[in-house]
């Protein structure tokens with residue numbers, strides 16, 4: 096296993112994902128994590144990430160001495176390289192032009208890290224890389240040699256082959272760096288000697304053993320939402336503890352079209368998981384009556400979920416554990432904070448305020464996994480890929496896609512319109528090209544002519560976006576023909592809708608959801 100010390104770069108999680116993709120387990124710790132833990136963790140190699148600060152400023156973060164006391168290879172990336180240079184007596188200067196974007200690196204002196212690594216043109220010793228830095232190393236410490244440069248920056252990589260310390264100024268973790276993955280794989284496998292054991296099948300076996308050891312013969316409760324994470328937890332726990340697992344699935348009436356039936360068909364009928372389905376649509380619509388403010392709706396939906404979940408769990412007498420679909424990005428400690436995010440409870444369908452009095456222990460088998468790993472083990476566990484690779488769906492569901500007051504009649508129209516849209520996206524191959532796509536119900540009536548009669552009916556808006564992190568997003572340039580087909584189908588198949596519009600706003604300033 097590998098340890099990544101995070102100096103606060105936006106790319107740190109990418110480093111971890113690339114290494115995991117190479118089949119090697121790694122964890123991200125904040126740079127100021129208790130250094131005494133490093134020896135106990137016993138990493139086979141350590142990576143120092145990039146970071147937003149300048150090593151030239153007093154009080155800027157440094158790698159703890161324990162990093163260099165482990166006698167394992169160390170790779171510094173960007174800030175990580177700079178602080179390593181400083182700590183061993185080299186020189187870093189700021190005030191140069193900020194370099195951001197693509198650059199071509201000349202490998203001047205092959206080292207174990209860069210040897211034979213070349214870009215897609217197969218032309219060593221040049222690499223197309225991604226840079227993002229203001230400071231630069233201007234003198235390498237004793238024992239190090241300069242291994243690569245660009246036309247404008249003389250030192251972009253350094254190595255001390257004896258101690259196996261390496262530094263690169265560019266970012267091998269971003270996909271713009273050609274062979275970046277190969278470089279990271281070279282470090283963790285060849286230089287650190289890690290084997291590629293982190294595979295979907297191994298993760299599953301390992302988690303099954305851990306869950307069994309944790310819960311023994313006790314009963315475990317899980318809130319199944321139909322989303323990817325809780326679905327994978329259900330499949331995994333079912334495999335680990337069989338009918339000691341009980342799932343509660345709350346059908347809020349605000350889910351995707353026929354989602355409740357699909358969840359039951361998949362888990363209860365097909366896999367034989369114990370699932371208690373609670374048909375709570377009427378309770379939700381009653382609670383939401385007359386409420387049109389989005390945050391108020393969210394609170395009601397969240398609170399009702401907790402209430403119902405509690406009622407159901409109170410009926411089960413032997414449950415000792417609560418399973419959750421917490422994933423690694425929810426728990427990674429943030430750099431610069433002593434306290435970290437030690438234990439964040441998922442806000443999505445928040446089961447956090449739950450049965451205090453029941454004194455349930457937490458079972459979180461996805462706690463160490465990134466979303467792409469969760470998906471891979473989901474497929475390995477036999478869940479259908481179309482379910483595991485679904486677009487995200489917000490916890491409050493259609494409750495925030497029906498603008499203003501939520502009514503059963505609106506929810507039904509919207510769920511059907513959404514299903515038509517998704518169906519056409521899948522058929523045309525656009526589903527996987529978009530990150531999230533859905534329909535929105537606009538409670539405004541517009542005039543239309545249906546047959547010979549004037550109709551006065553509702554409007555459906557379509558939204559499809561492309562995004563990597565959901566913080567910013569572009570609207571998807573869906574073909575006009577596709578939009579036309581979706582519009583025709585919605586208007587023809589759904590009584591009550593006479594107009595369909597397409598949302599062409601980016602985020603920012605618009606958000607992805609309409610509420």
Ligand code: XMP
Pocket residue numbers: 393442443444487488489490491531565602605606607608609610
């Ligand atoms: P926005 O609308 O903020 O959405 O651009 C970004 C992402 O978050 C999802 N989203 C939510 N998910 N509960 C959730 O679980 C919510 O209240 C909520 N609001 C937005 C949204 O679907 C998108 O993926």
